Amino acid sequence: MHTDPLSAQFAALADPTRRAILARLSEGETSVNDLAAPFAMSLPAISRHLKVLESAGLVSRSRTAQWRPAKLEPLAMKGVADWIDQYRHFWESSFDRLDAYLKSIQSGSDDGSRH
Amino acid sequence: MHTDPLSAQFAALADPTRRAILARLSEGETSVNDLAAPFAMSLPAISRHLKVLESAGLVSRSRTAQWRPAKLEPLAMKGVADWIDQYRHFWESSFDRLDAYLKSIQSGSDDGSRH
DNA sequence: AGCATATTTAACATCCATGTTAAATACAAG
């Protein structure tokens, strides 16, 4: 099971329906019914997708009467972005610079067989 | 089933073992045996994790004699980063500005500024 | 050829994810 937040967040993002929900929520808080409308999928299915997003911290819920609108929680997404930024220089450097970087690390100290 | 690249990439990243493998590969190309060493996991399991990373495009393989070293493929990770960057302004803005942004989108042309 | 090393595939077990439909719950209003 996924106990670490990053795994939960990546897993939550690994589904097109959930990513579409997030895109929709980036335009504002929305009820489950409205969120479900564009999808050829039952309401309980959307409800469960929201639960996954909520467990990952990517979304929060509130209550107004019988509605439980979902709202984007961008800080969780920032956690994901921060992890990926570790690798940013790998694609932002020119290939020559990347190559040089890799070589400088490899020839630094050890044979690379352990942590 | 995950047919779209983004889903495959996120799914591949949703596992701590695979993220650890990527971290290791960020220090340079490495054989399967060396990659497996730090983990309390059988060699076939690591081999399958590599296959997942490779299918997602995050890693490529080559051959030297009986070794099939894995190498980081940062461009796939860039695809993921680009998707997330859609949401960057949600956490990089101040809360006031974020609030204003959300309101401006929801109410169309209303200026949405308050406080 | 025959053996050693590195890696993958096969066969299997188990658990998790995702979807469905039907019933249950939460709240508002008549």
Add this chain to the structure above:
DNA sequence: CTTGTATTTAACATGGATGTTAAATATGCT
């Protein structure tokens, strides 16, 4: 308090993900 609307939970089916061990494959060496 009964009804209507919104949402969740229950019960179930199914497929996919992840791990294991044993066998197969690929390559190099002597």
